[in-house]
Amino acid sequence: MGPVLLGLALLLRAGLGAGPLRGCSETRRALGARGLGLGPPALLSGEHLRICPQDYPCCSSDLEEQLSRQSESDFRALVEEGASFLSSTLASRHRRFEEFFRELLVTAERGLQAMFTRTYGRLYTQNARLFVGLFAELQRQQQGARLSLAEVLDELWVRLLERMLPLLNPQYQFPPAYLECVGRQAEALRPFGDVPRKLRLQVTRAFGAAQAFVxxxxxxxxxxxxxxxxxxxxxxxxxxxxxxxxxxxxxxxALKPCRAFCLNVMKGCLAAATALHAEWDHFLDALIQVAERLVGPFNVELAAESIGVKISEGIMYMQENGVQTSAKVFQGCCTPRPAPARSRRATQPETKRRFRTYPTEEKPTTAAGTNLDRLVIDVKEKLQLMRGFWLGLPHTLCSDGKVAADVTEEDKCWNGQARGRYLPDVTGDGLANQINNPEVEVDITRPNLLTRHHLLQLRAATSRLQGAYTGQDLDFQDTFADEDGSGSGGGERYSEDGPATGGGSSSSTVGSRPPDSRSPRRDRPIKGSRQNHHPSGSSSCAAFWRGSALLLLLPALEWLLLGQ
Incomplete structure (x- = not known):
């Protein structure tokens, strides 16, 4: 199995080819090569031994104790090395996918920034923090933060509406209190058409699946x-x-243990680990299924690249339907007051800018020059190789020539008592079959505490992966196939046969919120609530503006009172 067995190999080589010896010279040489002392110079009476056969041994009780400690160290190293392929492979693929998704978002943000700067110019630069905050939240979600991408996207559209309405209606005043009213109307207004719902489906499904997979x-x-x-x-x-x-x-x-002897020892020693077998394979199946989703209907590359495109489509929709949207806003929040003549700027050249698509050579590139298809193909191959690992681990360890004798040497191996054939039957695989293990007494009634903890971890991860596979966010108990996004209506349902349309948001670890983002509104009424509809009419508008004027006077009143 490698360097961890160097010491054992030295011991075995020291008497290579020898049968049972009448003296202890080979033992002394093997011990000296290992740095364990020389041992007794001759055979001893063996009543003092507690583990090894007691008939004329070459080990004192102290040496047996020393070898027992060395045996434990060798066994632990052997098992860890046997599992090193799994742990190193999973760790390296975790790093690759984590880095890929992180750089994918960086590339998408740069693409959005370049496109919006060319398309909207100063209007974009003045409101860039809105989009910086969006990508900061997406990065947090991919790093494990427990947040709802659906709420993040809903907030983006509401804030975008609050920015665009004054630009489309420069002849009116829009104080903060009025914009709060507008924000509460967003869901009923559908100012961006069906674009928010489509983006919500695509992003939440794709990035939810990506996060669950990582x-x-x-x-x-x-x-x-x-x-x-x-x-x-x-x-x-x-x-x-x-x-x-x-x-x-x-x-x-130099006498190696018989293969059957080794198998019984390893199966008994690793009985707790083999209890992971069924849940482990279910977990791998779920990982493979979600990996296929990442390059299929929940394509995360397309979802990242489409963020800027979809937002521009929504902006274009509102530009083209600005008159109707403004009328609905004025009906729900009353007609705003006219702006002073000097503040009415000629914003037509800016607000009339239209969305334009990328020429082919300008389309965003994939992250770091990598290819998601290749990453998925590679990880699927590796995950398939990991199936059945825990049941097969005893066989893997005992098939190494440094650990046990070959099956062709059944009559020339160590059977636990002497040189000769190992007679007991080899037990079956798995925890339950160790009830009659002749070498290791195993309690098969229940796995140990640590194994039960690992089983719970695997079941929880499998459940989240299965939820991500179906587009559900099990952390927030949301199913986005039937929901409408903010600023959108019912109607179109998700189809897996159509273009990639994102993944359910999921997360586990709370992270700190970046300075450029803002928490989702907590005061926004539930869809369909009465608070969404503000009465219109001159009396209501007058009351609204009186309240706004009072809010504007409060700082002056405070100054006067403090000044006195």
Missing amino acids: QGLATGRDVVTKAAKMAPSSECLRAAMRMSYCPLCRGSP
């Missing part, structure tokens, strides 16, 4: 790393010592 890889990595380091039981350690180092105490350091 977190799933991290969960798999952690479970493998910790399961491979589970402390072996005392029964296991005795069996491992009997298998690995008792031949040395018998004067035959």
